[in-house]
Amino acid sequence: LPICPGGNCQMPLQELFDRVIMLSHYIYMLSADMFIELDKQYAQDHEFIAKAISDCPTSSLATPEGKEEAQQVPPEVLLNLILSLVHSWNDPLFQLVTEVDGIHEASDAIISRAKEIGEQNKRLLEGIEKILGQAYPEAKGNEVYSVWSQFPSLQGVDEESRDLAIYNKIRCLRRDSHKVDNYLKLLRCRIVHNNNC
Amino acid sequence: QSPPGKPEIHKCRSPDKETFTCWWNPGTDGGLPTNYSLTYSKEGEKTTHECPDYKTSGPNSCFFSKQYTSIWKIYIITVNATNQMGSSASDPLYVDVTYIVEPEPPRNLTLEVKQLKDKKMYLWIKWSPPTITDVKTGWFTMEYEIRLKSEEADEWETHFTGQQTHFKVFDLYPGQKYFVQTRCKPDHGYWSRWGQENSIEIPNDF
Ligand code: NA
Ligand code: NA
Ligand code: NA
Numbered sequence A: 001l002p003i004c005p006g007g008n009c010q011m012p013l014q015e016l017f018d019r020v021i022m023l024s025h026y027i028y029m030l031s032a033d034m035f036i037e038l039d040k041q042y043a044q045d046h047e048f049i050a051k052a053i054s055d056c057p058t059s060s061l062a063t064p065e066g067k068e069e070a071q072q073v074p075p076e077v078l079l080n081l082i083l084s085l086v087h088s089w090n091d092p093l094f095q096l097v098t099e100v101d102g103i104h105e106a107s108d109a110i111i112s113r114a115k116e117i118g119e120q121n122k123r124l125l126e127g128i129e130k131i132l133g134q135a136y137p138e139a140k141g142n143e144v145y146s147v148w149s150q151f152p153s154l155q156g157v158d159e160e161s162r163d164l165a166i167y168n169k170i171r172c173l174r175r176d177s178h179k180v181d182n183y184l185k186l187l188r189c190r191i192v193h194n195n196n197c
Numbered sequence B: 001q002s003p004p005g006k007p008e009i010h011k012c013r014s015p016d017k018e019t020f021t022c023w024w025n026p027g028t029d030g031g032l033p034t035n036y037s038l039t040y041s042k043e044g045e046k047t048t049h050e051c052p053d054y055k056t057s058g059p060n061s062c063f064f065s066k067q068y069t070s071i072w073k074i075y076i077i078t079v080n081a082t083n084q085m086g087s088s089a090s091d092p093l094y095v096d097v098t099y100i101v102e103p104e105p106p107r108n109l110t111l112e113v114k115q116l117k118d119k120k121m122y123l124w125i126k127w128s129p130p131t132i133t134d135v136k137t138g139w140f141t142m143e144y145e146i147r148l149k150s151e152e153a154d155e156w157e158t159h160f161t162g163q164q165t166h167f168k169v170f171d172l173y174p175g176q177k178y179f180v181q182t183r184c185k186p187d188h189g190y191w192s193r194w195g196q197e198n199s200i201e202i203p204n205d206f
Helices: A013-040 A046-052 A067-070 A075-085 A090-099 A107-135 A161-192
Strands: B008-013 B019-023 B033-044 B061-064 B075-085 B086-089 B093-096 B107-115 B123-126 B142-148 B157-162 B167-168 B179-187 B199-200
Touching: A013 A067, A013 A107, A013 A161, A013 B008, A046 A161, A046 B086, A067 B167, A075 A107, A075 A161, A075 B075, A090 A161, A090 B179, A107 A161, B008 B075, B019 B033, B019 B179, B123 B142, B123 B179
Parallel strands: none
Antiparallel strands: B008 B019, B019 B061, B033 B075, B075 B086, B075 B093, B107 B123, B123 B167, B142 B157, B142 B179, B179 B199
């Protein structure tokens, strides 16, 4: 039940976090399923995997690379980083649906999940905005919008390059989804439970 | 006598998302004393490194302590077998510590028969997370399962308890002995093995 001091209804922070984390957890599962489906096709192909792995385009965002690093980022900064990270996937997810269409056995499985992630990301962004608005109102709107798609366009590209790019994109999506989920779980324990989960 | 057969990296696991171990299966030794080495490189880096610790995790293993473990990065790992006649390398394994998490089982499983205010009796089952996993800060999120079985039953009765480290069981047969075990799983990873079994006699007046 929302608390309504002076008629301004607010959901308790704990509940906001729980909801947001249910979303990030679900989104991660979708991205993991997507990757696993795709990876089945290349499982023993070490050469393909070696060629496919390249920098994740979102790596220009300075996301913390481990536990201690993440704990040193001020919560409102980390929340804004998460917003940027999730936002930066909007277009690439949209493009993925077209890129994958009809070219793989796993196409349908990938497309349906990409669309679902797109939908759930919107709700995730709203939830995180609410948390910022409630707990760190002065930091609201400090999101960094710099990471526009540095994903390569797959127009007119040969089959192999296209497959390599798709593999890397989905691998990066899984990773970024895991980061978002883990960062939020760290933030919940820090902000709501005083690091005593 | 011949060069060694091709070794194979059998499995890599992290119990805590902060360290990890890889184990390999030696190939044939070609009838000669054979040495194994594990080398690796990390995504985005050009340097190849050797295993920092061959001892901690037992034979045919390499342990990466906290200092050597990165998460959200792919490690490219190879095992090399060498004898007097030559050497043989395994296929490279691509592994991201993020996705190979398998914890130790829960600890301190305690069983106690208790009573509610209305005199209704129940079995109170409690346990702790495994020692090295950092659940307090939320770095690690753990889920649990318990299973119980009376001495007479053939099958275990399993209950998922979510992130809770306790559970109440109400419908038990009086005078019977029950066995209980717990196991745990990270939010994204593998179930641990079932932990130490504990048992309790349910009183006759249950
Ligand atoms: Na990855
Ligand atoms: Na060893
Ligand atoms: Na480390």
